[in-house]
Amino acid sequence: GNESGGDGVGGTEVGSVETPAVLITRVLRERDEAVAKMNAVKAFLSKFQINDATEVALEPSSFSVSTGSKGGPEFLAALKEVTEARDNLSKAFDESAESDTATPNVGIQMLEKLADQQEMIYERLYEWIQGYLGINVPTSSDAVTKSDEEIDRAYGDEFVADAIATLENRPAFSEHVREMICNSRRAAVTRRFLHALGGEGGIELRANDPVGYVGDVLAWIHRTVAGEGEVINALFMDREDKVDILSVITSGVARPFKSRTLSVIENLAFSNDDVVEMDEPASRYKIVSLYSAYGVLQFYHVQLKKAAERCLG
Numbered sequence: 001g002n003e004s005g006g007d008g009v010g011g012t013e014v015g016s017v018e019t020p021a022v023l024i025t026r027v028l029r030e031r032d033e034a035v036a037k038m039n040a041v042k043a044f045l046s047k048f049q050i051n052d053a054t055e056v057a058l059e060p061s062s063f064s065v066s067t068g069s070k071g072g073p074e075f076l077a078a079l080k081e082v083t084e085a086r087d088n089l090s091k092a093f094d095e096s097a098e099s100d101t102a103t104p105n106v107g108i109q110m111l112e113k114l115a116d117q118q119e120m121i122y123e124r125l126y127e128w129i130q131g132y133l134g135i136n137v138p139t140s141s142d143a144v145t146k147s148d149e150e151i152d153r154a155y156g157d158e159f160v161a162d163a164i165a166t167l168e169n170r171p172a173f174s175e176h177v178r179e180m181i182c183n184s185r186r187a188a189v190t191r192r193f194l195h196a197l198g199g200e201g202g203i204e205l206r207a208n209d210p211v212g213y214v215g216d217v218l219a220w221i222h223r224t225v226a227g228e229g230e231v232i233n234a235l236f237m238d239r240e241d242k243v244d245i246l247s248v249i250t251s252g253v254a255r256p257f258k259s260r261t262l263s264v265i266e267n268l269a270f271s272n273d274d275v276v277e278m279d280e281p282a283s284r285y286k287i288v289s290l291y292s293a294y295g296v297l298q299f300y301h302v303q304l305k306k307a308a309e310r311c312l313g
Contacts, residue, residue, distance in 0.1 A: 051081075054078040054081050057075055058075065058078050058117075062074065062075070063128070064128065065131035069132070073162075075121075075125070076166055078121070079122075079125070079166065082121060083118055086115060089107070089111050089114065093107065122169070122170045122173060123173075125166060125167055126173040126177065128163065129163055132154050132160065133151065133181065134151050134184070135177075135181055135183075135184040148188065155235070161234050161235050161237065164236070165238070178236070182248045182249055185228065185231070185249040186251060186252045187252070189228065189249060189252055189253060190252030190253060192224070193220065193221070193252070193256065196220050197256065203217055207264075210267065211292040211293050211296060213260075213264060214261060214264055215296045217257060217260065217261070218297070218300040219300075221250075222300055222307060224250065225246065225250055225307045228246060228249050228250060229307055229308070232245050232246055233310075242312060243308055243311055246308060265290070265293065269286075
């Protein structure tokens with residue numbers, strides 16, 4: 001007769017076909033194993049999920065230019081949590097690779113989501129700094145512009161320094177923000193200097209007193225350098241190029257200051273005709289004024305150097 005044996009359906013030998021009860025038991029066991037694996041994956045991934053408070057902190061309504069720095073600390077705390085979750089999940093995957101344990105697709109998707117979320121947070125922080133400090137170029141007719149007083153208050157906000165320090169983790173964003181701050185502050189300082197000279201009640205009205213005029217101009221520059229140095233120290237505390245940043249910001253006053261100072265010196269200088277025609281009191285006035293102006297220049301040269309050195313912290 002025919003030999004019994006051979007493979008039947010599903011790899012079950014003839015004569016040992018699963019009964020309905022056995023089949024149900026096997027299916028239930030496999031289902032339980034699948035559920036257990038899924039629960040294990042969920043439990044594993046739950047360690048890296050972002051909590052509800054963090055999600056709320058990341059909402060635009062919680063932190064944006066319109067809210068000012070309100071919600072800022074919570075926003076940075078949310079960034080820290082997302083960063084830690086991403087780092088820990090990456091580390092767990094590395095350990096799985098070393099132990100030849102398969103990484104579930106849902107875990108890879110979660111890692112990608114955390115990476116995207118982290119970059120989105122840095123980009124929002126980058127855009128917030130620009131908008132809050134008024135250093136971005138308006139791109140629409142309804143863009144909000146800020147007064148000098150509002151901008152000065154914004155620069156004095158402690159959270160701005162924290163935001164800029166956090167952005168150091170993204171050098172491209174950080175360097176662009178530094179460049180925009182330099183350009184914006186340079187334009188503001190130059191504009192204020194020209195207004196201080198020629199505005200209502202400006203320094204130019206005292207140009208008939210050459211020594212007092214040079215002194216007033218240098219006093220304004222010294223106050224500004226000292227003030228900008230404090231701003232730079234607050235914003236870029238850990239940078240080593242703070243003096244370079246200060247130089248860029250205050251460079252706009254160099255040309256108008258030079259032209260006015262040279263004009264004063266030229267007016268006090270003697271020509272050949274002056275030596276012959278000028279009487280003694282007039283010549284004495286010019287000589288005394290010239291040396292006094294030189295003394296003022298020397299004094300503020302030292303003071304400005306000290307102000308720049310203080311910027312080094």
